[in-house]
Amino acid sequence: MNPFEDQIYVIIFSTLFLGGLMSTFVVAMVFIHRQRQAQNRQKLDFIKSEHEKTLLNIENEIQHETLSHVGRELHDNIGQLLSLAKLNFGSIKPEKHAAGRELLSQIIQEVRSLSKSLNLDWVDEISLEDFISQELEKVKSTGFCETSINFETEFSNLKKDEKLVLIRVIQEILNNAIKHASPNHIRISANQLEGAQHIVIQDDGIGFDINQNSNGSGMFNLAKRMETIGGKFDIQSKPGNGTLIKLTLSS
Amino acid sequence: MNSGLLQAFSHWFTIGANLLLILGVIFFIKLPKEKKANIQYWLPFLILAFTVFYENFGSYTNYNYEFKKAVNAYLGNTEYPQFNLWLFNIARRQVGVILYLLLIRYWLQPAYKKYMNWMILVFIVLVVVLQISGVEPLYLNQPIIFAIGANLILIGSGLYFIGMITRDQYLGRNPLRLVSFWQMTLIMFTFSLNYISSVTLLYLYAVNPVLGKALQDLSYVMMLGTLAVLIVTIASPLFPDKFEKEPSFEIS
Structure with a gap:
């Protein structure tokens, strides 16, 4: 084998090696990209589920507080108003009946505002x-x-x-x-x-x-x-x- | 028509490049006004037009020997008046490299863009210094300048691929449907093979012309491939279902 042939083989080998190296590099990059894409998707799914969990917890907390508030309102406010209305309607005096009707209107208002607070609208x-x-x-x-x-x-x-x-x-x-x-x-x-x-x-x-x-x-x-x-x-x-x-x- | 002129322009690479330019012009004209003003589309078009221009000019210099000889003499080269290396040194190995570096720079994230600015600046300074100092005259082969240019392009492409596997903007997309991915891949392959081809060409033509021609043809095929990808980039807005939207780093 003469030295010219050797050099030609070196050139051919170098060209093929460089081509192969770059092909491997690009394929490896696409492969790594795919892997990271899958990891990223998992991460996003996790964040989404965490977000949903947090929202659910918050809604539960608000509902719990709302129910406590409704309970308190029924006992301390509406219950008292109803007792007062009952007393007024039990009287034979007409002015007491009028006061009882006013109390009933007030109770209706209170119940309406309470029902509004039961959902999250x-x-x-x-x-x-x-x-x-x-x-x-x-x-x-x-x-x-x-x-x-x-x-x-x-x-x-x-x-x-x-x-x-x-x-x-x-x-x-x-x-x-x-x-x-x-x-x-x-x-x-x-x-x-x-x-x-x-x-x-x-x-x-x-x-x-x-x-x-x-x-x-x-x-x-x-x-x-x-x-x-x-x-x-x-x-x-x-x-x-x-x-x-x-x-x-x-x- | 003059048979010499016809012969100078009848090489399959020149014909292929001219056909690609026609295609590129058609697609560029069809682009909406705002896309034409977008660097993502006009820069590939500029590179395509510039490449085809200097390839045709190179063919013309092979036809008009007197013109080529006059330019060589003006540059101080009376020894090899048949060379038109000065044209390819300026157009392909200097301006061409800068244009491709600018194209790569466009696809990079802001942090990497700064590196690219410095790389382009350093390249320009080195080119000027190497030529003025006489280390690599404009009219002879310039392996050092081309090696620096090809390496900068390899580094730029590497930065793109790093961004592709690390940035969320790319992780949400399929790279095989991004024109930027194919651009980077083709540019990387073309410049590496062109570099090997250019440094071994003179030697191979003297020792083994068949292999020299094969390597030269391979470079031509890669160059046509790169020009084709540039056309695909220009045409991509006209086929929105074929390609994914390129990630934008401006909003993030």
Whole structure:
């Protein structure tokens, strides 16, 4: 074999080797892509099922609370009104009968508003700002602490399930503040910055160490709930310095 | 018609490239206005038109020896007046490489685009330095410049494939139905084989012309394949059921 032939074989071999190498590379890339695609699909399915689970839990919690509220209303409000109406209709005086009829109208109104709260249609009907205002008004009316609200953005683009999650997260944060923080003031504000909407819930209560496990697990659940609607949950707190929670939703 | 002119343009590669340009023009004219203004479609069309232009110009220089000789003399090459390497050095190994790098850059995620900008800049500087310093004159074979260009294209294609297996935008799609995937694959193969062909061509023609011609023909086939993929890219909006929508990194 002469040296020219050797060199020719080297050229042929190099060409075939390079062609084979590139073919293998492209095929391997497609194969890896397929594998990652399957993994990605599994991940998405998992996130979807987590989202559905979270929604189901939230709906159960709201229904449970609603039933407790209905029970309380039936016993403390409607039951009392019915007893009063019975007394009025038992009297022989005509003015008592008129008062009884007024009471019956009031009872009908109360039952209507109670029946409305039994399903979740109210979530569609109420704006997030109105809901938070009502919640803060409830807190204020108990004389527990002062509250204030400042909304600079509207959350009209939220879907029902996203709104439901957000409502539950805010309720839970307010409950935590009332139960554990002993604040003098709770302030909720909302704004839009850099393509994202933010809700900031701030209290001037006793604060806590966010690294402590006892508080951390509750906060972890709230963060997970925010993740299911593509949002973020950030908390800043120190003992004696109050708590600031920021909920972020990309627009 | 002049038989010499006819002979110069009668090579199957030149005829094939011209036919592909006609197809490309037809598809590009049929594109909606907003697609014509989109770099995804006009850049492949520009590369197609530019490639066919310089291939035809190369054929013309083979017909008009006096013109070729004059250009060679102007560049300082009186030793090989029959060469038209200056044309292919400028068009295929320098401008062509930059155009393909820009095309690859278009498909990459923003982080990788920065690397591509630097790669293009470094390539331009190296080309200028190597030519001005006389290391690789414009009128002779330029293996170093072509090697750098081919390697940058290989790196660019590699970055595309990395994005393809890591980015969510690609993981939701079937790569075999993406024109960008076929573009990258064909560009990678064409430049690698062209590189081997160009560095061994002179030697092979002297020692084993049959093998030299076979390797040259293989390069031509790959180049026609790349031009065909560019046409497919231009035509892809006209056949929406055949191709998947390319991932966009602008929104994410």
